[in-house]
Amino acid sequence: MTQHKEEWGSKLGVILAVAGSAVGLGNFLRFPGQAAQNGGGAFLIPYFCALFLLGIPIGWAEWAMGRYGGKKGLHSAPMIMGAIGKSGLARYIGIIGVLIPLGVSTYYMFIETWTFGYFLKYLTGGIGIDPNASIEAQTAVANAFFDSFTGAGADGSLFHGDGLRTLLTWVVVFAINVYFVFRGLSKGIEKFVSFAMPVMAVCALVVLIRVLTLGTPDPNVPENNVINGLGFMWNPNYEKLGDFKTWLAAASQIFFSLSVGFGVIINYASYMKKDDDVALSGLTASATNELFEVGFGGMITLTAAVVFLGLSGTQVAVAGGTFKLGFATLPVVFAHMGWFGNIMGALWFLVLWLAAITSSLSMYQPAVAHLKEALDWSHGKATGFIAAIGTAGALLTLWYSAGGTFLNTMDFWVGTYLIFLLAMAQIIYFAWVFGIDRGWKEIHTGAAIQIPPFVKIIMKYVAPAYLLIVFIGFNIQSFASELKNATATVGARVGLATIVALILYLVVVTAMGEKRLRAAGVDLDDDKPAT
Ligand code: PFF
Numbered sequence: 001m002t003q004h005k006e007e008w009g010s011k012l013g014v015i016l017a018v019a020g021s022a023v024g025l026g027n028f029l030r031f032p033g034q035a036a037q038n039g040g041g042a043f044l045i046p047y048f049c050a051l052f053l054l055g056i057p058i059g060w061a062e063w064a065m066g067r068y069g070g071k072k073g074l075h076s077a078p079m080i081m082g083a084i085g086k087s088g089l090a091r092y093i094g095i096i097g098v099l100i101p102l103g104v105s106t107y108y109m110f111i112e113t114w115t116f117g118y119f120l121k122y123l124t125g126g127i128g129i130d131p132n133a134s135i136e137a138q139t140a141v142a143n144a145f146f147d148s149f150t151g152a153g154a155d156g157s158l159f160h161g162d163g164l165r166t167l168l169t170w171v172v173v174f175a176i177n178v179y180f181v182f183r184g185l186s187k188g189i190e191k192f193v194s195f196a197m198p199v200m201a202v203c204a205l206v207v208l209i210r211v212l213t214l215g216t217p218d219p220n221v222p223e224n225n226v227i228n229g230l231g232f233m234w235n236p237n238y239e240k241l242g243d244f245k246t247w248l249a250a251a252s253q254i255f256f257s258l259s260v261g262f263g264v265i266i267n268y269a270s271y272m273k274k275d276d277d278v279a280l281s282g283l284t285a286s287a288t289n290e291l292f293e294v295g296f297g298g299m300i301t302l303t304a305a306v307v308f309l310g311l312s313g314t315q316v317a318v319a320g321g322t323f324k325l326g327f328a329t330l331p332v333v334f335a336h337m338g339w340f341g342n343i344m345g346a347l348w349f350l351v352l353w354l355a356a357i358t359s360s361l362s363m364y365q366p367a368v369a370h371l372k373e374a375l376d377w378s379h380g381k382a383t384g385f386i387a388a389i390g391t392a393g394a395l396l397t398l399w400y401s402a403g404g405t406f407l408n409t410m411d412f413w414v415g416t417y418l419i420f421l422l423a424m425a426q427i428i429y430f431a432w433v434f435g436i437d438r439g440w441k442e443i444h445t446g447a448a449i450q451i452p453p454f455v456k457i458i459m460k461y462v463a464p465a466y467l468l469i470v471f472i473g474f475n476i477q478s479f480a481s482e483l484k485n486a487t488a489t490v491g492a493r494v495g496l497a498t499i500v501a502l503i504l505y506l507v508v509v510t511a512m513g514e515k516r517l518r519a520a521g522v523d524l525d526d527d528k529p530a531t
Helices: 011-022 025-037 041-071 077-084 088-093 096-123 135-150 161-183 185-212 226-234 238-242 244-258 264-269 279-319 324-335 340-375 379-399 402-444 454-485 490-519
Strands: none
Touching: 011 185, 011 264, 011 279, 011 340, 025 041, 025 096, 025 244, 025 279, 025 324, 025 340, 041 077, 041 226, 041 238, 041 244, 041 264, 041 279, 041 402, 041 454, 077 088, 077 096, 077 264, 077 340, 077 402, 077 490, 088 402, 088 490, 096 135, 096 161, 096 264, 096 324, 096 340, 096 379, 096 402, 096 490, 135 161, 135 279, 135 324, 161 185, 161 340, 161 379, 185 279, 185 340, 226 279, 244 279, 244 402, 244 454, 264 340, 279 324, 279 340, 324 340, 340 379, 340 490, 379 402, 379 490, 402 454, 402 490
8 A cells, every 4th residue: 555554643542532532422412312311310221231231342342353454454444344254245334334424424513513603602602591581481592592503494594694604613613623634643633632632521520510519509499409410310210121212222322422333443443553452442432431421411411401490391301302401401501600601601512512523533534544545545635535525414414404304314324223233243243253262362462451251251142132132123113214204304315315325435435445455465354264
């Protein structure tokens, strides 16, 4: 290959980059929304089961596969999966590992834009909520601002009038992303995350402390207090455990949040040195994600919501959409903090924005790496091309903004459904085709910790079976209705067409890549027969 070798600047760099990819809007918006919609504390049992039986073990497999691919000079999920899975089928399934990050980026960038827009708004005086009005009136103002900023009124409304502000914000946010991806792995992504992660942690801590010291703001409603807010999240509710949907939602949340099953970790780990630790690194990245998700995302958002809206008010707020807690409920809370409220608001949306950008940076890198590897393109050319695809995807999301039908189609099929498929393929190829004993050795090469041996059983039997059950249940429960949704409106149909177009494009690039790499004498196959 003609490109010079890319690699991380330091051992900490890759951990921060994976943690940056993991910690994102999934932690601060999706997790609290899912938890509230699925019964608060009830959600946490299936959530932690999914973390320990799926997220962390499959994450380790991904880290190890990525580093293994890197040793062969491969960096894209299709080529690495092809070697691990010893087949062309595995290689083409690996396409999903480029499709997911790229597909998710089309709408993720849109939400990232909202966070930046809100941040600017709070820096310049807030969103105009009058703390003396009734809670209902305040919530109405917050909702109206949200609807106008996000173009919920009508398709195309962001392309004129007030909506143009959102479009402009998107241009800035997208340009920042492209800039850092263009700068490259260690000078761009690693530099940015090394600065953003600590800043984000400090700001989130400040907001958390403020929320935990809210006490009982309205003495007339003594049950709306911090202790009940924490109880909402931490008191288990065993009744909900019988509901299959809760298990499904928890598993989806774990994958989305940890960035496991996406092709991102495979790609990032492929730039490690051949003896760099993956066992402790994977665990550290997951633990960091959980700190931000449960410790910051959940405890800030859910506690604040219950303190000001009560339990039932919180349920009503999330019924309006998963994102409502972060974008409509918290602004009402900030309005009650006096002069400090706007600072809190700015800090909160800065946290969201930094979390979002460290994630969105990881969505382009797999696609850029795929083009460079398959077509021998330069970094600049590959980045430019992916930026063009990203722009087209974002314009579609921005245009079909009413009701989020384009966004919902992408989020369901790419950001949920395909994640299950890829995660399943990854763990089966790793544990059964590459071979669990060999995989175990691979994970422990250069490892700073010894993983307890029972995890081997989880990887070989428990995780695939768990995924299979959830996936089958998922299909029975949602496939037909989701397919109907995906063809019900123009925005949804355009979403589906975009996914199909992306798949076709990735198939062609992968086929060309295989041909080119083989001709160049690159070893695309696993070097050992199946065990
Ligand atoms: N893990 C990110 C979050 O929790 O917000 C989301 C994400 C990152 C999605 C990277 C897709 C991706 F490629």
